[in-house]
Amino acid sequence: MKRSTLFPYLIWMVLFIVVPMFLVLYYAFTVPTESGATWSLENFARFFEPIYLKVLWRSLRLALFSTVICLIIGYPAAMVMAGNAFERKSVVLLLFVVPMWMNFLLRTYAWLTILERNGVINVLLANLNLPSLNILYTEGAVVLGMVYNFLPFMVLPIYSVLSKIDRGVVEAAGDLGANSLQVFAKVIFPLSLPGVVSGVTMVFMPALTTFVISRLLGGGQFTLIGNLIEQQFLVVGDWGFGSSISVVMIVLILLSMAIMSFFEGEEKDVALW
Amino acid sequence: MVRFLKRSYIYLVFAFLYMPIAVLMVYSFNDSRSRGMWGGFTLRWYVELFQDRTIMSSLYSTLFIGVTSAVIATIIGTLAAIGIHNSRGIQKKLIMNVTYLPVLNPEIVTAISLMILFVFTKVRLGYLTLLLSHITFNIPYVILSVLPKLRQLNKHLYEAALDLGCTPAGALWKVIIPEIMPGIITGLLLAFTLSIDDFVISFFTTGSGVSTLSITIYSMARRGINPKINALSTIMFTFVLLLLIIVNIRQAREQRKGRNGKNGQKRQMDALRTGFGGV
Amino acid sequence: MHEIIVELKSLSKVYDETVALDGIDLYIRKNEFLTLLGPSGCGKTTTLRLIGGFEQPSGGTILFEGRDVTGVPPYKRRVNTVFQRYALFSHLDVFENIAFGLRIKKFSEKVIKEKVGRMLEQVNLAGFESRDVNSLSGGQQQRVAIARALVNEPEVLLLDEPLAALDLKLRKEMQHELKSMQKQLGITFVFVTHDQEEALSMSDTVVVMKDGRIQQIGTPVDIYNEPKNAFVADFIGESNIVDGIMRQDYLVDFAGSSFDCVDFGFAKDEEVEVVIRPEDLVLIPADNARLSGVVSSVNFLGVHYEMIVDADDGTSWLVHSTLMEPVGTRVGLGLEPMDIHIMKKVRP
Numbered sequence: 068m069k070r071s072t073l074f075p076y077l078i079w080m081v082l083f084i085v086v087p088m089f090l091v092l093y094y095a096f097t098v099p100t101e102s103g104a105t106w107s108l109e110n111f112a113r114f115f116e117p118i119y120l121k122v123l124w125r126s127l128r129l130a131l132f133s134t135v136i137c138l139i140i141g142y143p144a145a146m147v148m149a150g151n152a153f154e155r156k157s158v159v160l161l162l163f164v165v166p167m168w169m170n171f172l173l174r175t176y177a178w179l180t181i182l183e184r185n186g187v188i189n190v191l192l193a194n195l196n197l198p199s200l201n202i203l204y205t206e207g208a209v210v211l212g213m214v215y216n217f218l219p220f221m222v223l224p225i226y227s228v229l230s231k232i233d234r235g236v237v238e239a240a241g242d243l244g245a246n247s248l249q250v251f252a253k254v255i256f257p258l259s260l261p262g263v264v265s266g267v268t269m270v271f272m273p274a275l276t277t278f279v280i281s282r283l284l285g286g287g288q289f290t291l292i293g294n295l296i297e298q299q300f301l302v303v304g305d306w307g308f309g310s311s312i313s314v315v316m317i318v319l320i321l322l323s324m325a326i327m328s329f330f331e332g333e334e335k336d337v338a339l340w
Numbered sequence: 341m342v343r344f345l346k347r348s349y350i351y352l353v354f355a356f357l358y359m360p361i362a363v364l365m366v367y368s369f370n371d372s373r374s375r376g377m378w379g380g381f382t383l384r385w386y387v388e389l390f391q392d393r394t395i396m397s398s399l400y401s402t403l404f405i406g407v408t409s410a411v412i413a414t415i416i417g418t419l420a421a422i423g424i425h426n427s428r429g430i431q432k433k434l435i436m437n438v439t440y441l442p443v444l445n446p447e448i449v450t451a452i453s454l455m456i457l458f459v460f461t462k463v464r465l466g467y468l469t470l471l472l473s474h475i476t477f478n479i480p481y482v483i484l485s486v487l488p489k490l491r492q493l494n495k496h497l498y499e500a501a502l503d504l505g506c507t508p509a510g511a512l513w514k515v516i517i518p519e520i521m522p523g524i525i526t527g528l529l530l531a532f533t534l535s536i537d538d539f540v541i542s543f544f545t546t547g548s549g550v551s552t553l554s555i556t557i558y559s560m561a562r563r564g565i566n567p568k569i570n571a572l573s574t575i576m577f578t579f580v581l582l583l584l585i586i587v588n589i590r591q592a593r594e595q596r597k598g599r600n601g602k603n604g605q606k607r608q609m610d611a612l613r614t615g616f617g618g619v
Numbered sequence: 620m621h622e623i624i625v626e627l628k629s630l631s632k633v634y635d636e637t638v639a640l641d642g643i644d645l646y647i648r649k650n651e652f653l654t655l656l657g658p659s660g661c662g663k664t665t666t667l668r669l670i671g672g673f674e675q676p677s678g679g680t681i682l683f684e685g686r687d688v689t690g691v692p693p694y695k696r697r698v699n700t701v702f703q704r705y706a707l708f709s710h711l712d713v714f715e716n717i718a719f720g721l722r723i724k725k726f727s728e729k730v731i732k733e734k735v736g737r738m739l740e741q742v743n744l745a746g747f748e749s750r751d752v753n754s755l756s757g758g759q760q761q762r763v764a765i766a767r768a769l770v771n772e773p774e775v776l777l778l779d780e781p782l783a784a785l786d787l788k789l790r791k792e793m794q795h796e797l798k799s800m801q802k803q804l805g806i807t808f809v810f811v812t813h814d815q816e817e818a819l820s821m822s823d824t825v826v827v828m829k830d831g832r833i834q835q836i837g838t839p840v841d842i843y844n845e846p847k848n849a850f851v852a853d854f855i856g857e858s859n860i861v862d863g864i865m866r867q868d869y870l871v872d873f874a875g876s877s878f879d880c881v882d883f884g885f886a887k888d889e890e891v892e893v894v895i896r897p898e899d900l901v902l903i904p905a906d907n908a909r910l911s912g913v914v915s916s917v918n919f920l921g922v923h924y925e926m927i928v929d930a931d932d933g934t935s936w937l938v939h940s941t942l943m944e945p946v947g948t949r950v951g952l953g954l955e956p957m958d959i960h961i962m963k964k965v966r967p
Contacts, residue, residue, distance in 0.1 A: 072512075073423025073435070075416050076479065080438055083476040087453035088441070090460055144353050152346040159350065161588065166357045168580045172539050172554050173573045176561045177360030180367060183565065187363055190377065215360070218353075276446035279539065283561055293448050300452050300544065310456070313449045320444055496706035499673045502693040503700045504720035504771065514723075518710040 091317075094310035110311035119295070126291040129206060129281075130274035133213035134221075137270045138263070140214070141221035145262075146255075148222070149229035160226070167219050175212055175283050182208055182284070204286035212280040213270075220269035228262030229255070268323045276316055292316070361577060368570035385571040392568060398556040401467070402536050405552065409474035410532035416475070417482025417531075418524050422516065424483065425490040439480045450477060451544035458545060465547025473545040474535045481534060482527035489523030490516075529587060533580075623684075624649045624807055625670060625775060630679035631831075632665050639665040641831035642679065647775070647809060648824075652801050654810045656818040657828035658854065663811045666828075667777050670809065672696050683774075698775040699768035704784055705760050707752045707767070713739075714748040716763055720771040738766040741800070758789045765800075775807040782817065794821055815855050819843060827851050849962045852894040859900070861934050863893040863961070871961055875932040876909040878954070882961035892962040897925070897939040899958035908951020912936070914944050928952060 095111070097104040113119065144163075153159045166174065181187045182203040189199040202208050232255065240254045241247075278293030290298075292312060299309030368386070372379025389395060424435055442450050454476065458469045494500075497519065501511035517524070539554035546555065553572075560566050625647040632640040640662040647653050655663035668674045670681060672693035680689045688696060699720070708716050717738055721731045739745045742762035747755070752763060761781060768776055778797075782790045798821050801808045812818055818825050819839040827834040827842060827850075835847040846852035849860050863873030868883035873893045885891060905911045912930035919925075924943045928936045928950060936952060944950050 071423070072419035073427070076420030076423070076483075077435075079416060079476070079479065080435070083454065083457070083472065084438055084441055087450075087457040090456045091449070091453045094456065140353065144350060147346040147350050150346065152343050152350070161584070162354060163357070165581065165584060166361055168533065168537075168584060169361060169573070169577050170537055170539075170554060170557070172557045172561065173364070173569070173576065174360065176557065176569060177364045177573070179561065179565055180363055180570070181360060215356070218357070272446060276448050278448065279558070283558075293446075296448055296452060300455060306456065309452060313452055316446050316449050320446070324444060494702070494704055494706040496702035496704070497708070499671075499693065500700070500702055500706040500708075500767075501719075502673070503671060503698075504767070505694045505723035507694055508692075510723070515708055515710075519708065521710070 088317075091310045091313055094306045095314045096311075098307055110307045111315075113308055114311065114315070122290050122292060122295050125289065126275050126293075129210055129213065129289075129291065130271050133210050133217065133274045134267055134271045136210070136214050137218050137221040138267065141218055141266065142225055142263070145222045145225035145229055149226050149232075156230075163222065164219060171216065172279065172283075174216060175280055178208070178212055178215065178284060179203065182211075203284065204288060206285070206289060208284040209281050209289055209291075212284040213274045213277065216280065217270040217274055220273070221266040224265035224269065225259055225262040228259050232258050264326065268326075272320060272323065275319075361573070364570045364573045365577065368567065368574045370567070370570075385567040386575075389568045389571045389575075394551070395553070395556055395568065395572065398551040398553045401470075401550060402553040405467075405470055405474055406532050406535040409471055409478055409535050410528050413475045413478035413531045414482050414524060414528045417479045417527060418486050418517075418520075420479065421483045421486035421490060421520075422512070425487060439483055442477050443480050443484070447477075447538075447540040448544075451541040454541065455544040465545060466550045467548075469545045469547070470542060470550060470552070473541050474538065477538070477541055478531035478534060481530050482524075485527035485530055486520055486523040489520040493519055526587075529583070533583075622649050623647065625809075626682040626685075627666070627670075628680045628682065630666070630669060630681065631677050632662075632669060632674065633677045638831050640669070640676075643828075643831075643833050645826060645833065645836070647807060650805050650807055651823040652798065652808045652810065652821060653824045653826065654812060654818040654822040655826050655828060656812060656815060656854075657834075658813060660830075661828040662831040663813075663826075663828050664779055665831075667700075667779055667809060667811050670775070671698055671700050671777050697773055698777055699771050699773035700777040700779065701761075701764050701768050701781045703779045703781070705764035705781075707760055707763055709751075709753055711752070712748065713744065713750045713752060713755070713763055716752055717766045717770050719767060724771075734770055735766075738770045741769070742766045757785050758793065761785065761793060765797075769800075769804065769806070773806065775809060776801075778808060778810045780811055780813070782812070782814075790817070797821065819855070827854065829854075846894065846960065846962070849892040849894060852960060852962065857897050857937060857939075859895045859897060859936050861893050861895075863891050865889045865891050865961060869956075871959065874910055874930050874934050878909065878959055879956040880959040880961060881957050882959075885961070885963075890964055892964055894960040894962055895936075895954060895958060897937040898923075899954055900936060900938045900940075901953040902938065902940050902942055902944060903951040903953040905949045905951040908953065910936075910954070911949065911951040914946050914948045914950060917943060917946055919943075 096106055096108070098107045098109050114123070148156065148159055148163070179186070183189075184199065184201070184203070186203070188202065192199055202211075236254060236258070237250055240250045245253060275291075276293045276296075278291065278297045281287075281289050281291045281294055287294075296309050296312050296316075299305045299312070303309075369381050369383070370378055371382035371384070420439075424432060424439075427435065451473075454469075454473045455465075458465055458472075463469055493516070497515055498511050501515040502508070506514055536553070538552075539558060542552045543555055543558070546552070551559075557569060557572070560569055623646045627643060627645045629642040629644060630640060631638070631642045643662070643666065645666075655666055657663050665674065669676050672688070672691060672695075676689060680687050682688070683696070683698075708719065711719065714735055717735045718731050721734060726734070735748075736745075739747065742765060744759065744762055744766065747759070752760060755763065761784075764781070781797075782793050785793060794817060797808070797810075810818075810821065819842070822839055824836065825839055825842050826836050829850055835842060835851045837845070842851065843855055846855060846858075849858075852858045853860060861873050863871050865871050865882075865885040865888065866877065867887060868885070869880055871878055871880050871882070871891065871893060910930060912928045914926055915929045915935070916927045917924055923939045923941050926938045926940065926944070928938055930936060930952075938952065
């Protein structure tokens with residue numbers, strides 16, 4: 068077959084993927100001067116100012132926290148769905164995924180209604196004569212929003228790996244005298260590790276870089292890396308600094324890709340996760 | 341007993357996932373100003389929604405960009421997938437890695453890189469930049485939907501067409517494209533869905549007052565609760581639900597025909613998992 | 620007897636440094652059933668693909684009825700192909716699959732209907748017109764693939780291991796059908812297989828290939844009875860191959876004794892390979908047998924027993940016999956001069 072069908076895409080790819088990436092790199096590694104721009108690592112150095120380290124630390128902490136919660140909730144869920152607790156597995160899987168097809172902003176917005184001072188939770192509490200809670204615009208709300216939005220990213224990769232495990236392997240382990248806890252610890256969990264690694268990456272990265280969840284549910288008081296990038300481009304206009312943060316993000320992604328391919332082995336179809 | 345516990349756990353997770361949506365839907369019919377209270381049934385938010393010119397014009401933009409970018413991305417992406425399928429070695433690896441970039445990069449990075457490109461080349465931010473950006477992030481998903489179909493094909497199919505008298509272009513058009521059509525349609529639907537769902541990239545690459553639904557929702561939500569958004573959510577969720585049901589019936593029918601078997605299931609998973617784009 | 624339809628002249632094909640085809644010369648006569656036989660990687664499929672036009676040769680020419688067609692694309696050649704695993708168009712039903720080539724050639728609807736109908740009868744698939752090709756069994760898909768090629772009335776039909784995916788019983792049936800179809804239609808068949816039994820039972824001419832070279836061309840009987848070298852002998856049926864020394868014309872030494880044979884023309888004391896078919900060895904009493912040893916294993920194979928006899932000089936012999944001697948028995952092995960095949964050593 069002809070390979071010439073590639074050409075439109077190649078041009079598009081260079082124009083809209085490769086060139087923009089180089090522009091980001093260019094802005095990240097230069098600082099403007101009167102006569103144009105000079106190469107410099109200044110933008111990266113700024114990252115180490117206490118105020119930005121605090122943002123970085125908060126982002127990492129919240130993203131990590133969300134990832135752990137997603138793993139704790141998601142792994143058992145994936146296991147149950149991959150097992151035989153339900154007759155119609157595909158329907159269960161679909162039901163699990165349907166909410167994710169709803170607009171991401173609307174999903175996040177929904178929690179406003181539930182969490183706000185006059186929201187559903189507080190009305191319920193008031194009806195029970197309990198004191199109202201201030202959940203919205205706290206770190207807790209941000210983490211909740213992350214878990215809600217990214218849980219499927221954790222469950223689906225684990226599910227897909229678990230459902231591919233040969234029943235024979237599990238039976239063999241039982242046959243060889245392992246009890247169900249040992250079967251899990253020595254067979255199922257190690258085999259599901261590639262899924263866990265994908266899931267963790269798929270939750271951690273967007274959680275680290277989101278700016279919508281923190282803006283809507285954190286009320287703008289909790290600046291995360293994503294918010295920082297957004298501000299640099301849309302408010303402050305400091306493209307250099309914004310680009311340098313982006314470059315750090317890309318490096319993180321490349322690292323996690325390397326780790327993933329280490330776990331999954333090469334030439335897999337599922338490079339998406 | 342264990343089975344019961346397992347099921348209950350899943351139902352609990354489902355409750356967590358569906359509760360916010362259910363709340364939105366119920367409140368879209370609530371006549372009370374105070375959101376926590378139930379003030380009786382009303383359709384007035386729906387009426388106001390359709391009278392809101394900002395929302396209606398952004399709905400129009402969303403659909404226009406969605407359809408146009410999906411169609412263009414599908415054409416470029418399908419041709420690209422065929423080309424990639426037939427390339428080898430380093431060339432193939434390089435193209436695939438660059439293709440994965442927009443998929444794996446945090447959306448905000450893709451967004452600012454495109455914004456820099458447009459501002460740098462002095463293209464006015466607006467409809468055109470929005471469209472170009474959407475096509476860009478849609479193409480990889482089309483490629484990733486079509487490639488597995490191509491891999492499934494008997495590798496002699498193209499030669500069989502030539503053998504029976506087709507020219508290379510004829511073989512592509514009469515045999516290869518029809519054979520991978522299910523993948524192309526999946527890619528098209530996926531691209532359309534991703535496009536209407538996108539917020540981050542649109543947010544950075546739009547301008548001149550052009551707003552998509554996501555952007556409008558964001559600016560409204562930033563100002564707090566708005567019952568019109570509830571009404572909009574209800575409509576959009578119902579629409580997505582219908583779309584999903586149609587896609588699934590289609591796929592189920594196809595599977596019954598025995599065309600895909602396990603691969604169909606896998607492809608469905610691919611489509612689903614690539615589906616939640618907008619973060 | 621028949622005119623030549625396809626001729627390959629010092630045809631070669633090199634894929635990134637590996638030589639798939641090393642300058643072969645071959646002609647194919649009209650209406651013959653010619654089989655390219657050899658182990659995987661021998662160049663048989665490459666040869667077929669070159670004739671079909673799916674690949675371009677690195678050197679040499681392909682003549683079709685005397686005209687040079689090297690470089691002519693597949694869609695302009697008057698050959699059709701039955702592909703490995705059939706390569707049916709799954710978006711089309713049985714009728715449209717078969718009609719595909721006719722539609723490209725813009726035949727009228729009426730002619731298409733008639734030709735496809737006739738073809739369906741021919742391959743016993745009448746009534747299957749609107750079936751989805753994926754719902755067919757392997758054997759039926761095979762027939763559709765053959766019909767799809769034959770309906771175009773090619774001068775030469777190329778078949779690339781068409782029976783490899785079928786189970787044994789079906790394969791036997793299809794061998795038979797293919798052969799009778801070829802006779803009936805009088806079309807030249809070029810058939811690729813690695814199955815020597817298939818090659819021997821169906822072909823008029825067998826071309827044995829190895830490492831991109833032709834080892835032997837001949838009728839199935841010739842190939843079996845008079846293998847040209849040890850490779851052919853070993854590949855076609857089972858053989859005992861031992862080292863020997865040609866003492867003089869009609870006399871060869873191997874396994875510690877001298878034997879009369881029918882071969883001549885070797886140098887004095889030339890080192891040769893001696894090939895003896897297992898069914899040509901006869902069990903005889905061990906006393907005063909020139910070749911004797913101890914039975915080391917016995918296998919019952921239905922029609923005959925397969926025994927391994929470890930001879931006194933250390934060589935082992937595969938023997939097919941309807942008689943059986945138990946393991947440990949001392950036996951003699953008798954053989955006639957004409958059953959001893961002497962081959963030049965391919966390489967020292």
